[in-house]
Amino acid sequence: MRSEGRRYIVGTPRGQLRQFQGELAREEGWEPIMEGLSAKLIEPEGGKGRFILCRSLARGAKEKAMLARFAGRIEEGLKQLAEACGGEKKLRQLVVERRVGALLTRNSRARGLFKVKVGSRQEGGASIEWEKLEKPSQWAELKEGCYLLRTNVQGGNVEELWRTYIQLTEVEAAFRIQKSGLGIRPIWHQKAERVASHILVCFLAYVLWKTLGQMCKGAGLGNEPRKVIDELAGIKMVDVVLPTRGGVELRRRCISQPTKAQAILLERLKLRLPTAPAMRKV
Secondary structure, three states, rough: OOOOOOOOOOOOOOOHHHHHHHHHHOOOEEEEEEEEEEEEEEEEOHHHEEEEEEHHHHHHHHHHHHHHHHHHHHHHHHHHHHHHHHOOOOOOOOHHHHHHHHHHHOOHHHHHHEEEEEEEEEOOOOEEEEOOOHHHHHHHOOOOEEEEEEOOOOOHHHHHHHHHHHHHHHHHHHHHHHHHOOOOOOOOOOOHHHHHHHHHHHHHHHHHHHHHHHHHHHOOOOOOOOOOHHHHOOOOOOEEEOOOOOOOOOEEEEEEEOOOOHHHHHHHHOOOOOOOOOOOOO
16 A cells, blocks of 8 residues: 555556557657666646656567467457358357357457457358457557556656666565575564564575676676576586495585586686585595
8 A cells, every 4th residue: 555645656557558648649758768668757737646658669569469469369260250150050149249258358458459240140140240440459559568657756857767666676576586586485474573584584585686687797698697597507416425334424525517508607607616525434
């Protein structure tokens, strides 16, 4: 929940984008934040809060591909239903309506782009007609890759506000690292000292994760360490214990040899695998 006395920068539901349709279509006012991302600061007259309209090219390309995939599935399904309606086995109107409803539900992202009409034939059976609506298609294309932020923070330019929001999302991600990167199950606390301890663990995990990210970035491997860790996880180290008749155990540590890809990563990260120590008695 958000307190009225606190400063906030939050994301808004996708449906609120429509009230800024004019600003989306207008090319003036967009400021580059980083490569492939631009934003626009909007301050409604007499309204509370300020809005940051953001447009990402990468996100837009992804949404466009997804929408095209769902729309293609709907069109293909409607064509198959039309062929079935014209076949020897005449489908009842109720059956066709149910199939159309199921088809649109499975591809709900693009269902608003189509207008479907199911009727009945004079010779019996059902008929189906559809059209792709122009205005919803234009709106879907206009909002691709766009999202809206809302804030009550006064002052600061659009880039500062956007980066502040990203920092907030990174803090939230720190609490998720323990469940994904560290594999720690969710924990619910009722005592203040346990809550504080939980936050400390999350903070340490976040610092460690960001440190690994900076190492990868400095080595030219991007800033997401998960893929690098998954690749290096194939390097194994085991202790081989050999019992003797005298009751003495001989222990030797063995380290697997890295693959070519792993060796390249280690070199880029300036890391060396530990050498296997000589066999020792235990």
